[in-house]
Every structure is written in C-alpha cells, then in structure tokens.
Amino acid sequence: MELLKNGLCAPQGFLAQGVCAEIKKKDKKDVAVIFAAKRCRAAGMFTTNKVRASCITYNQSVLADGYARAIVANSGNANACTGPQGEADTRLMAETVARVLHIDDADVIVASTGVIGVPMPMDRVCAGIKQACRTLSVGGSHCAAEAIMTTDTVPKEIAVQVDVDGHPVRIGAIAKGSGMIHPNMATMLSFITTDVNISQECLRQALRESVDVSYNMVSVDGDTSTNDMVVILSSGLAGNPEIKDVTSAGYQSFREALDYVNIELAKKIARDGEGATRLIAVEVVNARSQDAARRIARAITTSNLTKAAVFGEDANWGRVICAAGYSGGDFDPDKVDIYLGEVQVAENGMGLVFDEDRARQELQQETVRIRLNLKDGSAAATAWGCDLTHDYVTINASYRT
Amino acid sequence: MELLKNGLCAPQGFLAQGVCAEIKKKDKKDVAVIFAAKRCRAAGMFTTNKVRASCITYNQSVLADGYARAIVANSGNANACTGPQGEADTRLMAETVARVLHIDDADVIVASTGVIGVPMPMDRVCAGIKQACRTLSVGGSHCAAEAIMTTDTVPKEIAVQVDVDGHPVRIGAIAKGSGMIHPNMATMLSFITTDVNISQECLRQALRESVDVSYNMVSVDGDTSTNDMVVILSSGLAGNPEIKDVTSAGYQSFREALDYVNIELAKKIARDGEGATRLIAVEVVNARSQDAARRIARAITTSNLTKAAVFGEDANWGRVICAAGYSGGDFDPDKVDIYLGEVQVAENGMGLVFDEDRARQELQQETVRIRLNLKDGSAAATAWGCDLTHDYVTINASYRT
Numbered sequence: 001m002e003l004l005k006n007g008l009c010a011p012q013g014f015l016a017q018g019v020c021a022e023i024k025k026k027d028k029k030d031v032a033v034i035f036a037a038k039r040c041r042a043a044g045m046f047t048t049n050k051v052r053a054s055c056i057t058y059n060q061s062v063l064a065d066g067y068a069r070a071i072v073a074n075s076g077n078a079n080a081c082t083g084p085q086g087e088a089d090t091r092l093m094a095e096t097v098a099r100v101l102h103i104d105d106a107d108v109i110v111a112s113t114g115v116i117g118v119p120m121p122m123d124r125v126c127a128g129i130k131q132a133c134r135t136l137s138v139g140g141s142h143c144a145a146e147a148i149m150t151t152d153t154v155p156k157e158i159a160v161q162v163d164v165d166g167h168p169v170r171i172g173a174i175a176k177g178s179g180m181i182h183p184n185m186a187t188m189l190s191f192i193t194t195d196v197n198i199s200q201e202c203l204r205q206a207l208r209e210s211v212d213v214s215y216n217m218v219s220v221d222g223d224t225s226t227n228d229m230v231v232i233l234s235s236g237l238a239g240n241p242e243i244k245d246v247t248s249a250g251y252q253s254f255r256e257a258l259d260y261v262n263i264e265l266a267k268k269i270a271r272d273g274e275g276a277t278r279l280i281a282v283e284v285v286n287a288r289s290q291d292a293a294r295r296i297a298r299a300i301t302t303s304n305l306t307k308a309a310v311f312g313e314d315a316n317w318g319r320v321i322c323a324a325g326y327s328g329g330d331f332d333p334d335k336v337d338i339y340l341g342e343v344q345v346a347e348n349g350m351g352l353v354f355d356e357d358r359a360r361q362e363l364q365q366e367t368v369r370i371r372l373n374l375k376d377g378s379a380a381a382t383a384w385g386c387d388l389t390h391d392y393v394t395i396n397a398s399y400r401t
Numbered sequence: 402m403e404l405l406k407n408g409l410c411a412p413q414g415f416l417a418q419g420v421c422a423e424i425k426k427k428d429k430k431d432v433a434v435i436f437a438a439k440r441c442r443a444a445g446m447f448t449t450n451k452v453r454a455s456c457i458t459y460n461q462s463v464l465a466d467g468y469a470r471a472i473v474a475n476s477g478n479a480n481a482c483t484g485p486q487g488e489a490d491t492r493l494m495a496e497t498v499a500r501v502l503h504i505d506d507a508d509v510i511v512a513s514t515g516v517i518g519v520p521m522p523m524d525r526v527c528a529g530i531k532q533a534c535r536t537l538s539v540g541g542s543h544c545a546a547e548a549i550m551t552t553d554t555v556p557k558e559i560a561v562q563v564d565v566d567g568h569p570v571r572i573g574a575i576a577k578g579s580g581m582i583h584p585n586m587a588t589m590l591s592f593i594t595t596d597v598n599i600s601q602e603c604l605r606q607a608l609r610e611s612v613d614v615s616y617n618m619v620s621v622d623g624d625t626s627t628n629d630m631v632v633i634l635s636s637g638l639a640g641n642p643e644i645k646d647v648t649s650a651g652y653q654s655f656r657e658a659l660d661y662v663n664i665e666l667a668k669k670i671a672r673d674g675e676g677a678t679r680l681i682a683v684e685v686v687n688a689r690s691q692d693a694a695r696r697i698a699r700a701i702t703t704s705n706l707t708k709a710a711v712f713g714e715d716a717n718w719g720r721v722i723c724a725a726g727y728s729g730g731d732f733d734p735d736k737v738d739i740y741l742g743e744v745q746v747a748e749n750g751m752g753l754v755f756d757e758d759r760a761r762q763e764l765q766q767e768t769v770r771i772r773l774n775l776k777d778g779s780a781a782a783t784a785w786g787c788d789l790t791h792d793y794v795t796i797n798a799s800y801r802t
Contacts, residue, residue, distance in 0.1 A: 322517070393794060
C-alpha cells in the first residue's frame with residue numbers, strides 16, 4: 001500500500017470542487033461537489049439519531065438501487081428540523097446538480113452541516129452548486145475537503161493505492177469532524193471514492209465493517225449528530241476482476257486499504273475535536289468478547305473525567321478503570337493491567353507505585369496511548385478521542401448567538 | 402409536610418457526628434458516624450459500576466438480613482482498587498465502630514470516597530472513627546454532612562415531618578455530590594434516617610422507587626462512580642401502625658415525603674456539580690412511556706453540548722432535540738415542542754422565531770428550565786444537571802498530582 005496525492009480524485013474517474021457560496025458568514029468555502037465519470041456502485045451509513053436531517057432520509061432512497069454518481073454538500077446550514085421546506089430544499093440541491101451535470105437526480109447524494117432549524121438560503125446554495133459543478137477538476141479534492149469544514153481547523157484528506165489481485169486499486173477520501181461555525185452538534189461527514197471493481201454486496205459489507213472499526217470508534221463529546229454520514233462511490237475503473245466474495249484475497253486487500261483510509265481520517269477527526277490539544281488512543285486487549293472490548297474502549301474515550309485528566313497531564317488511572325466499569329462491557333476488574341504509553345500504572349486492578357514524571361511525559365505526547373490488558377480472552381479494540389479543554393467549553397458556550 | 406432542623410437527627414433515635422481525622426491533606430472534617438438507638442430496618446442501593454469499592458460488597462452482606470444500626474464514612478480515600486488490604490480496611494472501619502459503640506459489627510454500614518488506588522491511612526481513620534463515636538450528638542448532623550464533603554462547596558442536609566396515619570413521622574438526610582479533594586470520580590453518597598414504622602419490604606420498595614425519581618435522574622458528568630450509595634435506616638420510633646402495604650395511604654404519605662427529601666438533595670447535588678454555575682431542570686411531558694421520558698430527560702442533562710450552551714446562555718435548542726434523538730427513548734421528532742422557561746423555541750420539531758433576549762433571560766436563571774412536550778402519550782419525567790464550565794475542566798484537569 002502506498003500513499004497518493006489528490007485525495008478524492010486519486011481513484012480513476014472522479015472530479016471534485018469546493019467553492020464559497022456565502023452560506024457561512026465568513027468568506028470560507030461552503031459548497032462541495034464530487035462527480036464520477038460513470039454511475040458508481042455506492043453504499044452509505046447514516047446517523048442513528050432519531051432526529052434526522054431531511055438529507056439522511058433522501059440519501060437512503062437514492063442508495064436503495066445501490067448506485068449514485070455525485071455528492072453535493074454544504075457546510076453552512078444543517079437543514080435539520082426544517083420540516084417540509086427542508087425536504088424540498090434537499091431535493092432542489094440534488095436537482096441543481098443533476099441539471100448542470102446532465103445526470104439523473106436520483107443519483108445525487110446530498111449532505112448538509114451547520115446551523116440547525118434555520119431555513120436554507122437556497123439562492124446562494126444553488127448558485128454555489130452551479131459554480132462548483134462548472135469548475136469540477138481532477139485537482140479539486142483539496143477544495144472539496146475545505147468546503148465541508150465547519151469548526152474543523154484543518155482539512156482532512158487522504159488517498160492510497162493497494163494491489164488487488166494484481167491490479168492497482170485506489171481509494172481517496174475527505175472527512176470533517178465536530179463543530180460548526182454556528183455549532184449545534186458534532187456532525188461527521190466522510191466521502192470516499194474508489195476505482196475498485198466490487199459487487200454491491202461486498203461494497204456494502206466492506207463499508208459497514210470498516211466504519212465499525214474507524215468512525216464508530218471516535219468520540220469528541222458523545223453527542224451523535226442528526227446529519228452524520230459516510231458514503232462510498234466505486235467507479236470500477238481499476239480493471240481488477242470483480243470482487244464478489246468477502247472471503248477472497250482481493251476483498252481482504254481492499255478492506256485493509258479501506259480500513260487504513262477510514263482509521264486515518266477518524267484519528268484526524270478526533271485530534272481536531274473542538275478545543276482538543278491531544279489525540280487519545282485507547283487500546284483494549286485480551287477481552288472476553290469484541291463487544292466488551294469496543295464498549296470499554298469507547299467508554300474511556302468518552303469519559304469527561306478521563307479527558308480532563310489527559311488535558312491536565314494527570315496520570316489518573318482510577319478514572320480509566322471507573323469508565324471501563326460502567327461501560328457495560330463484561331470483564332473481571334481484578335485482572336486489569338493498565339498502561340499509560342510504556343508506563344504500567346495498575347496491575348490486577350490495583351495501583352502500582354510508578355514514576356509520576358515518566359507517566360506525565362506519556363501524557364504530554366501528541367498521541368496519548370492508554371492500554372488495558374484485561375487478561376480475560378483474546379478480543380481487542382481501539383477507540384480514539386481527545387482531551388477536554390477550556391477551549392471546548394469556550395467554543396460551545398456561545399457560537400450560535 | 403413541614404421542614405425541620407437537625408437533619409439526620411430530626412427523626413427519633415439518631416445521633417451523628419463528623420470530625421477531622423487528617424485523612425485529607427487540608428484541615429477539613431473527613432470522618433462521619435451515624436448511630437441509631439436501636440437496630441433499624443435498613444435498605445440500600447449501590448453503584449452499578451462493575452468496578453466496586455470493597456465497602457459496596459461489604460454493605461450488601463450487612464444489609465442481607467435487612468438490619469443495620471450505624472453508618473461510618475470517610476471522605477479522604479475511596480478505598481477502591483486496593484485489593485485484599487482494602488477489604489480488610491473496610492472490615493476494620495466497621496469493627497472499630499462496633500467496638501466503641503458496643504454493637505455487632507455486622508450492623509455497621511461503611512462508606513468511603515476520595516482518592517482511588519491508594520492504601521488507607523488506617524491509624525488516622527480509626528482514631529477519627531473513635532473520636533466521632535465518642536462525641537455522637539443529637540446536634541451532630543451538620544458536622545456529619547460536612548465530613549462527607551469532597552469538592553462539594555456546601556454541605557447538603559434536609560429534614561421533614563409528615564403525617565402518616567395520624568402520627569408525625571420524620572425523615573432526615575445528608576448527601577454529597579461530585580468531586581473530591583483528590584478527585585477520581587463523582588461519588589454520590591446519601592444517608593437517610595427515619596423514625597417511620599415500616600416493613601422491610603415496603604422500606605426497600607420505597608427507597609428503590611424514590612431513588613429512581615431523584616438521584617438516578619441527576620447527572621454531573623455522566624461518570625458513574627465505584628462508590629455510589631444510598632442507605633436508609635428506619636428506627637420505627639414514630640409510633641405509627643406499621644406500614645405493610647405499598648398501596649396504603651400511609652405508604653403513599655411516606656413515599657411523598659421521602660421523594661421530597663431525595664429530590665431536594667438530588668437538586669443540591671446537581672447545582673453543586675463541579676464548576677457549575679446553574680442548575681438545569683429538564684422536564685419531559687406527554688411521552689409515549691415512562692422509559693422514553695426518563696431516557697430523553699437524562700440524555701439532555703448529560704449532553705456536553707447542551708450543558709456548554711447553558712453556560713454560554715445560548716438558546717441552542719437544536720442541541721436539546723439532538724440529544725433527545727440519540728437518547729434511545731421513543732418519540733416522534735415531528736411533534737416535539739420545546740420551551741426554555743416560558744419561551745417556546747420549537748414547535749412540531751421545527752424552530753420558531755423567538756425573542757432572543759427573553760430566551761437569554763431564561764438561561765440566566767439560577768435554575769434553567771427546559772421543557773419538552775412530546776404530544777405523544779401521558780408519561781413524564783424530570784432530570785437535573787448543571788452547566789459545563791471552564792471551572793469543571795480546571796477542577797478535573799489536575800487535582801490528583
């Protein structure tokens with residue numbers, strides 16, 4: 001596997017663009033369009049929140065036939081809690097793309113993120129969409145990555161090439177994390193392109209499994225958004241024999257590359273969490289079950305007390321084992337060993353005398369590694385989060401008004 | 402129902418005391434003892450965390466026969482994650498009380514809160530226990546309330562008198578909330594005394610039901626401690642005919658008074674949450690089910706984004722409906738009306754144009770009221786929480802080291 005440039009446009013058959021449509025107050029890009037040279041096999045995963053932006057329901061109907069050809073996103077207005085007008089505006093976004101690009105509007109995925117419960121400024125949204133569609137480019141991925149940012153401080157973009165059954169296959173992706181110019185929630189968007197030739201069923205399963213070990217293992221603040229989505233488009237232009245079997249070597253190669261792409265973006269999202277100064281990686285090993293490992297890892301990355309302790313460089317492992325205890329994951333508290341980086345701080349559920357200076361050094365790393373050895377089985381999971389800082393409170397205390 | 406003075410000692414048959422045993426670094430009270438004139442019918446509810454301090458398991462064996470006569474608590478050391486030595490120290494705390502007060506050590510409830518994973522300084526703990534036992538007093542409730550405080554800024558104490566079947570019955574209680582001098586988690590302790598004459602089964606049920614509408618509806622930071630407990634002792638000295646039936650008028654009168662006591666203490670705990678500047682009360686009405694109402698109310702009080710918006714006096718109702726959406730409670734998002742105090746901000750799941758100044762005034766109240774009318778049934782629930790502030794981060798970033 002090798003890293004490539006050009007993000008979304010590294011795979012064969014994709015163009016992208018991001019423009020400033022003045023939906024946001026500030027002079028920042030806020031409309032992105034991604035376009036494929038042909039209809040793509042497509043799959044998506046969407047928020048589990050009961051309150052869903054109209055685009056979520058819309059996209060599920062777009063993907064019902066397993067195909068899509070374009071994605072349009074705006075990052076100024078979430079178009080959530082906007083009722084029938086919001087539904088009409090989502091359709092109009094898709095229709096605008098379809099009209100300019102001469103494609104079927106039932107092949108256009110729509111994403112929105114931004115302020116909630118406020119009508120969309122559709123004149124500006126549609127003008128921006130037209131401008132983006134007319135300037136689509138093989139060099140446009142970076143602009144698209146910028147155009148989906150809200151309170152993100154850096155654009156998030158990646159591309160890799162991997163050998164699948166003797167053929168080079170490419171995967172590109174952009175993502176955005178938590179926060180908005182007018183934040184209402186921590187919407188996560190990820191758009192993935194690939195030129196792999198893969199069956200509908202295998203594509204769906206690869207996305208589902210990969211999201212479970214990447215985006216679903218990230219927490220910034222525990223708030224699940226109304227607009228979260230991950231969508232993948234596969235052009236099939238790489239020329240590999242179609243992947244039809246999830247047990248095949250080709251599928252495994254593709255899955256590994258897809259996991260790499262999604263985990264790297266997931267880590268970028270956590271590291272760029274609102275106000276964050278550090279990435280926290282929690283690794284749970286030798287768990288009784290995969291479910292237990294996942295629950296425990298996630299509970300630790302979600303614990304305000306653990307997150308604040310990391311911010312304060314305080315080797316407060318009691319909060320770590322406490323979060324494991326209320327995670328709902330099954331384990332034996334009397335067997336747990338805990339490590340902060342290389343420093344073991346607890347053994348068999350009890351504290352060790354450890355070097356506070358060395359532990360503090362581990363907590364000063366750019367990535368803070370917390371490892372729990374449950375000595376209770378063979379399952380493992382890793383989750384990512386960020387520290388809880390004064391800036392998180394500042395960012396979220398007053399942005400809407 | 403009328404309010405009384407003397408807290409724990411308002412009911413007939415109870416003495417209390419709180420002393421400074423120098424378990425905490427600072428010169429603050431840290432050992433409390435509560436003692437009944439006779440063996441009491443007793444009931445307790447304990448943390449659901451899988452990682453449990455040794456005193457939790459110990460108390461469950463004490464209460465197995467349904468009786469207890471004393472409670473001893475220290476607020477300097479949680480005695481959690483301390484292994485067999487911790488278990489021995491818990492037993493020694495009970496034995497020390499039993500020896501001085503000439504009672505059975507199987508009738509002594511033990512509570513601890515403070516730093517985790519550190520051995521107890523048993524010389525000082527036992528000296529403090531002896532001193533407290535020897536100075537027990539009918540005026541000692543306030544000192545006991547002070548002696549269980551950790552980062553609490555005010556002691557939490559209450560007593561009421563209520564008529565039960567023509568007899569005056571008294572309930573007294575003290576509680577502590579989140580945070581410690583060396584905080585590791587947000588341990589909640591509540592000790593309740595009463596002189597009501599009530600059967601074992603009715604006492605247990607009353608406590609269980611009352612905890613469900615009070616302490617179980619409070620969140621400061623979503624972290625369930627290893628040491629949480631609520632214990633009630635009933636001396637039976639009020640002289641009312643024994644309450645034996647949960648459908649009786651006597652039971653109802655007692656339950657109402659017990660709910661009042663527990664809800665008032667629960668609100669004090671939330672208001673005194675670490676760094677909090679305001680109490681948040683979330684009322685969910687006309688829900689499909691009690692379970693849905695409880696989940697939705699709790700999710701909103703637990704949402705970092707909602708809590709930060711209250712701190713910032715930002716009428717960001719999108720975060721409220723978003724939290725309802727991921728709560729797991731069933732409701733129809735298109736029917737939800739949302740009020741901030743008296744100001745309606747959303748109707749049928751969509752935003753209303755509202756007076757930002759009036760909404761901000763509601764968010765400046767000492768108690769911020771958020772009300773959701775789900776228009777979907779007849780169940781209701783209220784939960785309490787507090788805002789998320791810079792001081793919460795400061796308090797929790799660096800207290801251990």
